[in-house]
Amino acid sequence: MDTRAVTRAHVLITAQLAIGAAALGACGGYLVAGPAAAVLSGVVTGVGAWGGSILVRRRVFADLGQAERDANVQGYAEGLSQGVLLGIAMYQAAVFPLTGPAGVSGEERLARRTIAYRIAADDGLPHTVRTAAAAALEAIDHGQDRQGAQDAVQALHAAVDEQRCP
Incomplete structure (x- = not known):
């Protein structure tokens, strides 16, 4: 500002x-x-x-400063939530590729998994998004149930939307 x-x-x-x-x-x-x-x-x-x-000028500037700090914290959390959603969706696409089992190499899958876990572990994430991200990562890690993983990612998407637009 x-x-x-x-x-x-x-x-x-x-x-x-x-x-x-x-x-x-x-x-x-x-x-x-x-x-x-x-x-x-x-x-x-x-x-x-x-x-x-x-x-009243001091009070006006103090209120404006607090509003700016709150907006920065909220914007950081929203951006981080979107990043978690993107990282987990990319990891899901690596585990369940649309092109068949030979679509993604093992190294790429491991790299996407590492990125998804690192983003999901950030302290700036809201609790609801962190919980949904952990459930989605667990569902994807099992790798057996495509529909269960899809449902978990949809729940994460809902949590991100809820955090952004309460």
Whole structure:
């Protein structure tokens, strides 16, 4: 996040609020007691609005910083979940190739298995995705039941979708 842009936006919004408050204060002062009261009321209201906005600036930036950190953590978890799904799907394709038993070499299958396990072991994965990934890897490792492995990968896909769009 570009803090200079956020600071500039906050200053511009603060200025607009202060000018609007000063104009409203001036109109109210003019209606109540005339031109002298309008000037005094406008100045006091504008300075008060400006000062109040300056006092809340720290809270505004703290909230923006926390929102950015939360978005980064959530985005990392979503990306990692998608990576796990892709890695396990690639491993499943190596164990159950569409071209027949001679479609994938043993080295390639082992490489895809290693990658899938490494991605699934990352600490940034949400618990539900990690559990579904472990079940999918177990089903694929047995290598006997194509439908059971497909169901486990579908459950992993559902867990990834649930994590992304609760």
